[in-house]
Amino acid sequence: MKQNIVDKVASVAKISLTAAEKNKFEKDIKNILDSFNELDSATVTRIKPTFQPVEAKTALREDKEESCLTQKEALANTALNEKGFFKGPKAI
Amino acid sequence: MKYENMPTAQFIKESNNGNINYNDFYRKFFEKLKEADKKYNLLITQNTKKPTITKGKITALPLSVKDCICTRNIKTTAGSKILENYIPPFDATAIKKLKEQGGVIVGKTAQDEFGHGTFSTNCAYKIPKNPLDPKRSCGGSSGGAGGLVAALNMPHIAIAESTGGSISAPAAFTGTVGITPTYGRVSRYGLIDYANSLDKIGAMGKTVEDAALALNIMSGHDPMDETSINEKVPDFLTATKKDIKGMKLGVPKEYFSEKIDDKIKNIIWDKIKHLETLGATYEKCSLPTTKYTIPSYYIIAMCETSTNLAKFCGMRYGAAEDLKGRDFNEYFSDIRGKYLGEEAKRRIILGTYARMAGYRDQYYLKAMKVRTLIINDYKKAFKKYDCLVSPTMPFIAPKFKDIEKLTPVENYFADILTAGPNLAGIPMISVPAGTHQSMPVGMHILAGHMQEEKILQIAGATH
Helix, strand or coil, X not given: CCHHHHHHHHHHCXXXXXXXXXXXXXXXXXXXXXXXXXXXXXXXCCCCCCCCCCCCCCCCCCCCCCCCCCHHHHHCCCCCEECCEEXXXXXX | CCCCCCCHHHHHHHHHCCCCCHHHHHHHHHHHHHHHHHHHCCEEEEXXXXXXXXXXCCCCCEEEEECCECECCECCCCCCHHHCCCCCCCCCHHHHHXXXXXXXXXXXXXXXXXXXXXXXXXXXXXXXXXCCEEEEECCCCCHXXXXXXXXXXXXXXXXXXXXXXXXXXHHHHHCXXXXXXXCCCECCCCECCCCCCCCEEEEEECCHHHHHHHHHHHECCCCCCCCCCCCCCCCHHHHCCCCCCCCEEEEEHHHHCCCCCHHXXXXXXXXXXXXXXXXXXXXXXXXXXXHHHHHHHHHXXXXXXXXXXXXXXXXXXXXXXXXXXXXXXXXXXXXXXXXXXXXXXXXXXXXXXXXXCCCCHHHHHHHHHXXXXXXXXXXXXXXXXXXXXXXXXXXXCCEHHHHCCCXXXXXXXXXXXXXXXXXXXXXXXXXXXXXXXXEEEEEEEECCCCCHHHHHHHHHHHC
């Protein structure tokens, strides 16, 4: 994986990387991806992918009102709140 | 009353009969807990408040909980700096059930950040040391759990979690018992995801009965988790005492390959021969897809973790900073870059890459299809055998100085015997089988989906 690809992927994943991390990951990731190529020899024609290992019957919850977190509890884990709302970075 | 080396069942009996002086017991217990933590770095958070006693199936029994499982009003970090000050306002369903039956949460155990590791060396906090040899790893990612079970000689069960072998590995390396149930047997509600289609809450203890007892309480359908299985839960404790006469064991040749330490293979063969004397029969068999388990597991786990961990971005909970006019791209990237550890970043980057346009079919979809082949291999085997048996780990607990030298690819190889069963979501248990170089060796016992009773039956007979 070339460094410009590491930059692109890190940008998609929203992770700032230092120059040292970029260099390290570039090398590590190439080796890891090479080791994943073992899968190339597997024949998977007409094989369906498994997204969940055990089939769970669709189990919807009963449609009834339940208690949930209070506003105070929901906001208790951040200092970034204002007037009872979460505060976040600017989007525009 | 003497509590040292008291079996869990006896403690519960004495507790329910009113024979335990809880002030006295917990004073001694917390002393030993603090001492073990000081020596071996096993806890991220100690909870040594005077407990409220509730009567139930495990009245006043001390429980430690892996730090990725939410515990109400007790700090829960999943081993990451990005959740350093997170205090959940709710209990995971498994914890709620254990508390309702009298369990007392005594602390949160050390782990690899978000479960990303096999040796508990990818820790944002302290690195747990193996109580049997502090120069060696406890295994991971539930290293603190395994280490604490090994270090404490008091009644205690550790609640742990496995994604690719994170219960079995520390059980093998610390000489303890670790059970990982079928995917969906125990609710994942309140478990901080590493990889949602692989994560399973399980238990570790000194005995097979301890593991079965905790699983009895935690199992069952939970409307709060749509992947939770709605099936009757049998009594797992009864299974541990059942005769194994007539049970058929499969011994996969790929799990005894030249990559596995010869001494370990011999110890497991001795154990298999012992099971034969108790009436079980065995046959060598083959799981041809074993060579695909490491790449398939790591691709799926990394893809899932790259989405599961997207929520940790410095808002609502966890690490946060003054916004300083930064836009969301800058702010989220800065927070994640600063507070996520190296292995978490590596796995997120790889998982994001493997899901990107142009690579998705080559990596992610291919791994998901190979996963089907792996599951089919196990299903075929379990038509013929009640259980499969093998070593749990390819080597004994490694020394930290040797772990440091491993490349990521060599590191991932350590999961060669545990990644397959975890990908398939089948139940597994690791039990002590002997020692090599004075370190414990674990035997891994696997069975088909929802067949926990069978692995417990064989495990019970190994003692």
